[in-house]
Amino acid sequence: MLQHPQIDPVALQLGPLAIHWYGLTYLAAFGLFMWLGHLRLRHPAFAGAGLAQPWAKRDVEDILFLGVLGVVAGGRLGYCLFYKPAYYLQNPLEIFAVWEGGMSFHGGMLGVAVAMVWFAHSRKRPFLHVMDFVAPCVPTGLAAGRLGNFINGELWGRVSDPSLPWGMVFRGAGDLPRHPSQVYQFLLEGVLLFLLLWIYARKRHATGQVTAAFLFGYGVFRFIAEYFREPDAHLGLLSLGMSMGQWLCVPMVLGGVGLWVWAGRRNTIAENG
Template identity: 60%
Template sequence: MLHHADFGLNPIALQLGPLSIHWYGLMYMAAFVAFMLLARWRIRQGQAPGWSGEAVDDLLFYGALGVVLGGRLGQVLFYDPVYFFSHPLEIFAVWNGGMSFHGGFLGVLVAMAWYGHKTGRSFWQVTDFIAPLVPPGLFAGRIGNFINGELWGRVCDPDLPWGMVFRGAGDLPRHPSQLYQAGMEGLLLFFILWRFTSKPRPVRAASGLFLLGYGVFRWIGEYFREPDHGIFGQSYAVSMGQWLSLPMILLGVFFLFNAYRKEQS
């Protein structure tokens, strides 16, 4: 049995007088840097016709706004509305963690639609381009969750070698579900999408595969993660994360089917 505290993980990466630099914030920075580097690599390889480094810089700015604003708003509305409405100043304390992926995802969609409108690109041109670039950021975010010792897993068999006791979660070992999700939503989804988009695909296909892949991996991960208190309460049958992932799965299947049907017609 492992203890999270034994790893010496501190949510604060660096303390400079009154200024605290949190690992969670550094993970977001790593996500944005990975996005930029991978995007520029694809452009140099000729896998992103019509895109330039300057366009990626602008796209990243819009995406960052969507992630932060949407992610925080989603956390407030989907998971902790009672707490945040009782402590409104906490809504702005993003450095303490608490970002909803589904809220951030919706925020990014709005930002991408806005970016596409301003640059004369279609919504699908933008989302197909960013689909394989997002999973490394999801990986970094889950590592940030693990360092923070938050969003821990469900209680597991005491004999599980990697079962972990998290501070604030009682004395029973739990699944390190943050690492499970980092592996599935981050590394595995990145590998699938990177390979898939290395060849020309129909419009909407990459976006559909991202929705389907993330939705399925998140659904699986929720079986190992302690269910969140959400607007539907805390359910061990179908968690809030699974409810929010179900539309992604259905839309992903629809977009993939529609993309290849139009290509064949």
């Protein structure tokens, strides 16, 4: 079995200023979004001369700015509501203590959706058209975040078979080897989802189907990864032996399937006039 390398979470110390690896992974996520967003402008659905509202590099910058606000606000509120509602109901001011940790992807996703509603309204673009632009640029950011989790030695996996070659002992998690679930999520929700979604999104599809593919793909990959990730200590496993993360993925998968079918039928009706 392997030992977690116990990397110092502080990447660089400049006097009183500490630059954390986790913060650097966020910067990497934002940089990757900008790069991929500019590439996305060349895809047929957004580079067409016949678009009522042509897309430009400024749109990518504005989406990133609003997206960051949505991720932080939604991620924090989602964690408070989904994972510790009773605690934060009794200690409402603790909601603002983001430096103490506690973010939810599903809450962040909802926060981004709200931010994109504002962007779509301000630019007079269909909401799902905006979400189709954003969706393929997201998984690399998720991959960067999981890399940060691994560096910090947090969100480790469940106890693994001692014979598992990559079973890893994490500081603070006891002496038994565990699944490096951060790496599993990095590979599934980050790398693999990006590759599949980017290839799919390069061609024209009915408006909303790229967003649907993201919802379905993330929901499935996260659901699988949760079988190897240690459930939150204060929640444990919920009904049907599923974790909170898995239950939150169920509506994503169902919503993705429903949206993909609805978007396809809507496009067919529009084409047939």
